[in-house]
Amino acid sequence: MMTVQFTCKNCGSGIHVYPSVDAHKIACDVCQVEQVVKFNKEHEEGNLHDCPSCERKDFYSQKDFNRKLGVMLFVLAAIISTVLLWFGINPLWYLSTFVFLYLLDFILFRRLKLIAICYKCQTVFREVSNIQEIQGFNHEMNDRIVYSNHDFQGKPLDH
Ligand SMILES: [Zn+2]
Numbered sequence: 001m002m003t004v005q006f007t008c009k010n011c012g013s014g015i016h017v018y019p020s021v022d023a024h025k026i027a028c029d030v031c032q033v034e035q036v037v038k039f040n041k042e043h044e045e046g047n048l049h050d051c052p053s054c055e056r057k058d059f060y061s062q063k064d065f066n067r068k069l070g071v072m073l074f075v076l077a078a079i080i081s082t083v084l085l086w087f088g089i090n091p092l093w094y095l096s097t098f099v100f101l102y103l104l105d106f107i108l109f110r111r112l113k114l115i116a117i118c119y120k121c122q123t124v125f126r127e128v129s130n131i132q133e134i135q136g137f138n139h140e141m142n143d144r145i146v147y148s149n150h151d152f153q154g155k156p157l158d159h
């Protein structure tokens, strides 16, 4: 089932919900402020064509990469190599920690699923059925949507 991660307009916290046509308002767990959402039958079926938050039709897809995990791996590599250096272990081992963690990161990254994100309001959609229809991030579209409030109506730019 598709899950939707809204961003609270008041405090910026993530609000995770399952689409339901009966849900017209969602409340933030942190600050309790409510916001209006517009779910339709398509959302319940996991198909994404309209944003339930801003009602735009422009989305991009990307890997569900967890930045915190990436940073954690890097810190871990730094700690391991410092310890190895402290014990006077061959610098090759020192290098191999980074190589190992780089590979681990690469494997994890490749296994990550695609998610869809609304250009306009940054709402995140997971387990989207029609994810293959959604193109990757386009800088020009993003700039025009964010800075000039252009509405592409779900038709991606083709070059
Ligand atoms: Zn909030």
Ligand SMILES: [Zn+2]
Binding pocket: 051, 052, 053, 054, 055, 056, 118, 119, 120, 121, 122, 123
């Ligand atoms: Zn939106």
